[in-house]
Amino acid sequence: MSTIDLWAKEGYLSTPDGNSxxxxxxxxxxxxxxxxxxxxxxxxxxxxxxxxxxxxxPEPVSLSFTGQRGVLADGNPVGPQHxxxxxxxxxxxxxxxxxxxxxxxPSHPGTFMYESGTYPHKQVPMGLYGGxxxxxxxxxxxxxxxxxxxxxxxxxxxxxEYLLITGEIDPNLHQAVKEELPYHTGSYLPRYWTLNGRxxxxxxxxxxxxxxxxxxxxxxxxxxxxxRILMRYxxxxxxxxxxxxxxxxxxxxxxDGRLLRNGSxxxxxxxxxxxxxxxxxxxxxxxxxxLGYSPExxxxxxxxxxxxxxxxxxxxxxxxxxxxxxxxxxxxxxVVSYNExxxxxxxxxxxxxxxxxxxxxxxxxMMTWVxxxxxxxxxxxxxx
Amino acid sequence: MALITRIFQVAAETLSLxxxxxxxxxxxxxxxxxxxxxxxxxxxxxxxxISIWLVRNFxxxxxxxxxxxxxxxxxxxxxKIFSEPLVYEPVKPQYSSGVMMSLTNYLDENNSxxxxxxxxxxxxxxxxxxxxxxTNPEKQIQMGLYGVIVVRPVGNSIFGHPNYKTAYGAGTxxxxxxxxxxxxxxxxxxxxxxxxxxxxxxxxKFKPDFWVINGRSFPDSINDDNTSSxxxxxxIECRVGERVLLRIINxxxxxxxxxxxxxxxxxxxxxxxxxxxxxxxxxxxxxxxTLGSGQSVDLILTPETPGRFYLYDREYHHxxxxxxxxxxMMTVIxxxx
Numbered sequence: 065m066s067t068i069d070l071w072a073k074e075g076y077l078s079t080p081d082g083n084s085x086x087x088x089x090x091x092x093x094x095x096x097x098x099x100x101x102x103x104x105x106x107x108x109x110x111x112x113x114x115x116x117x118x119x120x121x122p123e124p125v126s127l128s129f130t131g132q133r134g135v136l137a138d139g140n141p142v143g144p145q146h147x148x149x150x151x152x153x154x155x156x157x158x159x160x161x162x163x164x165x166x167x168x169x170p171s172h173p174g175t176f177m178y179e180s181g182t183y184p185h186k187q188v189p190m191g192l193y194g195g196x197x198x199x200x201x202x203x204x205x206x207x208x209x210x211x212x213x214x215x216x217x218x219x220x221x222x223x224x225e226y227l228l229i230t231g232e233i234d235p236n237l238h239q240a241v242k243e244e245l246p247y248h249t250g251s252y253l254p255r256y257w258t259l260n261g262r263x264x265x266x267x268x269x270x271x272x273x274x275x276x277x278x279x280x281x282x283x284x285x286x287x288x289x290x291x292r293i294l295m296r297y298x299x300x301x302x303x304x305x306x307x308x309x310x311x312x313x314x315x316x317x318x319x320d321g322r323l324l325r326n327g328s329x330x331x332x333x334x335x336x337x338x339x340x341x342x343x344x345x346x347x348x349x350x351x352x353x354x355l356g357y358s359p360e361x362x363x364x365x366x367x368x369x370x371x372x373x374x375x376x377x378x379x380x381x382x383x384x385x386x387x388x389x390x391x392x393x394x395x396x397x398x399v400v401s402y403n404e405x406x407x408x409x410x411x412x413x414x415x416x417x418x419x420x421x422x423x424x425x426x427x428x429x430m431m432t433w434v435x436x437x438x439x440x441x442x443x444x445x446x447x448x
Numbered sequence: 449m450a451l452i453t454r455i456f457q458v459a460a461e462t463l464s465l466x467x468x469x470x471x472x473x474x475x476x477x478x479x480x481x482x483x484x485x486x487x488x489x490x491x492x493x494x495x496x497x498i499s500i501w502l503v504r505n506f507x508x509x510x511x512x513x514x515x516x517x518x519x520x521x522x523x524x525x526x527x528k529i530f531s532e533p534l535v536y537e538p539v540k541p542q543y544s545s546g547v548m549m550s551l552t553n554y555l556d557e558n559n560s561x562x563x564x565x566x567x568x569x570x571x572x573x574x575x576x577x578x579x580x581x582x583t584n585p586e587k588q589i590q591m592g593l594y595g596v597i598v599v600r601p602v603g604n605s606i607f608g609h610p611n612y613k614t615a616y617g618a619g620t621x622x623x624x625x626x627x628x629x630x631x632x633x634x635x636x637x638x639x640x641x642x643x644x645x646x647x648x649x650x651x652x653k654f655k656p657d658f659w660v661i662n663g664r665s666f667p668d669s670i671n672d673d674n675t676s677s678x679x680x681x682x683x684i685e686c687r688v689g690e691r692v693l694l695r696i697i698n699x700x701x702x703x704x705x706x707x708x709x710x711x712x713x714x715x716x717x718x719x720x721x722x723x724x725x726x727x728x729x730x731x732x733x734x735x736x737x738t739l740g741s742g743q744s745v746d747l748i749l750t751p752e753t754p755g756r757f758y759l760y761d762r763e764y765h766h767x768x769x770x771x772x773x774x775x776x777m778m779t780v781i782x783x784x785x
Binding site: 128129130131132133134141143144150151154183184185186188189246247248249250252302303304319320321322324326327329331339341342343344 | 655657703705707710712728729730731732733734735736737738752753755756757758762763764765767768771773774
């Protein structure tokens with residue numbers, strides 16, 4: 065039985081345009097920084113998990129585990145909470161300075177989320193959310209047929225996995241919370257759109273950077289040709305986002321933590337854009353074997369469009385300068401290339417393009433890359 | 449097969465929202481004589497003929513041409529008393545001097561011969577369907593001119609019939625113990641305040657401030673059905689293990705992502721097309737579902753534990769009345785042992 069401690073705390077987010085935004089998040093330890101999204105919780109089907117929530121914020125906070133059955137709070141079934149006859153929380157909460165213990169036993173594998181169930185119009189946009197991954201009961205990462213999203217024989221094997229959690233930030237409402245001013249949802253106007261709590265280009269940087277202490281998770285999706293790359297999308301914000309791996313297709317194998325299969329009937333489907341609805345999850349398996357590539361034939365039949373590799377007018381590119389995977393070539397002198405080993409890049413972004421800006425400035429926001437490397441360490445693309 | 453005839457009028461009334469009253473336009477069943485939001489529920493059985501008479505309101509006209517559109521229905525015919533067409537003709541968009549006036553045949557209050565228009569169609573397939581204004585729809589639908597038609601399969605109410613208590617007939621995974629219709633929408637109170645006294649309102653400024661299920665915001669949504677202008681409650685009551693059929697339909701202009709109270713439901717129909725066919729079962733499970741304007745789903749929940757659970761728009765900033773939580777597009781399911 066695994067136990068996790070989460071501290072609800074305040075902190076400051078960094079955005080690429082230099083802004084610093086007050087937020088509420090979950091920390092892994094009492095002394096640790098609040099983070100956005102909260103720490104990933106990795107559970108296992110059929111194994112009871114305990115989550116201790118410690119509330120250091122000035123109002124009640126709770127954890128709601130959508131899609132989980134039989135959740136207990138301090139040993140009793142969770143239920144709505146009221147103060148002065150007004151609904152405060154959908155589930156039992158911890159008062160400021162208090163703690164509460166939730167336990168549940170996931171009955172299904174898949175991708176889920178956890179979030180505050182208290183004043184959710186404020187606390188969820190403020191950052192009190194995170195991802196919950198439930199491994200199938202027969203999960204074994206060392207055996208290919210058992211390294212799956214939904215269990216042996218469900219055609220959901222994968223080589224690498226990535227969790228991408230969407231969110232939005234209205235800096236004025238965050239400031240209102242900081243200054244204890246009224247929180248007017250009617251004036252809600254997001255200016256930042258986040259993947260794993262970061263805005264592009266920070267999304268493209270590695271995990272656990274010293275200078276982003278509150279935003280530990282990067283969003284780069286990396287793999288090798290022919291690998292099955294699992295992308296778990298979670299819509300944690302209050303808006304829907306059409307996420308789109310540029311010029312590529314992915315197979316949707318699960319939604320809201322449920323395999324898309326009825327008996328022997330496979331109802332998975334391919335999409336190049338999925339609308340990640342608020343509070344909903346998608347599991348997609350993506351495989352790049354594109355454009356005639358094979359190890360024996362490393363020449364792509366079609367040259368990648370350079371425009372798909374450049375980023376705005378910033379004068380930088382992810383292009384290697386060569387159409388051959390694993391080779392680097394010449395690029396114009398005024399252009400800075402961030403290509404490492406001749407890998408290919410495909411943008412993965414919200415197709416609501418206002419959202420790939422930081423406060424209106426492109427590039428930014430809900431955008432990252434899918435990068436196909438000629439070879440890549442097996443340690444890349446694992447969730448701890 | 450039966451002929452279901454309803455006589456509708458349009459009138460202005462007042463919606464009671466948690467912190468204020470808002471004028472609206474609604475359909476009334478003339479026999480009951482009070483406009484309501486959503487409009488009167490029309491219940492039919494597959495194969496029935498549905499005939500809706502929209503009668504001119506001489507006493508309290510809203511001052512606009514009026515019509516009813518039936519999305520999802522084929523072969524809708526209309527006639528008018530006492531102007532063209534005098535005999536039933538297929539409905540079609542209406543133009544005046546090359547300008548579109550209406551998406552369908554309408555009642556013109558400027559024409560003194562227009563007493564009533566009646567629409568008729570066969571309810572050919574089961575499901576849940578909207579009816580709504582087809583004239584100045586950007587204004588009239590928001591003002592409240594929408595309602596729901598539910599068509600149940602033959603045998604739905606006959607105990608022992610294979611289709612007994614099913615939404616789409618035997619073998620469609622849609623059998624249920626409890627049925628609830630939830631009509632989602634939103635209200636821009638400032639727009640209503642302007643339109644009802646006849647002040648021009650620029651719909652580009654549309655900015656809703658109330659979010660409703662069956663015309664009511666939380667906590668009014670969980671009150672029982674009554675005889676007000678918002679007659680339909682949204683509270684769901686069931687027992688552990690019962691199959692609850694939620695029929696959710698989005699009558700508003702915005703997309704809404706409806707969250708199922710922490711439960712995982714199985715979607716059995718989209719836009720009233722069942723997801724089970726002879727070759728495959730394409731039903732799927734969800735904890736919440738995004739509905740575009742005009743779309744509907746039917747889904748089955750089976751609560752396993754007693755208690756009170758909240759169902760709501762997962763776009764959390766719609767769970768407010770005048771910026772204050774709790775409110776808005778939210779209701780409850782009470783599960784008993």
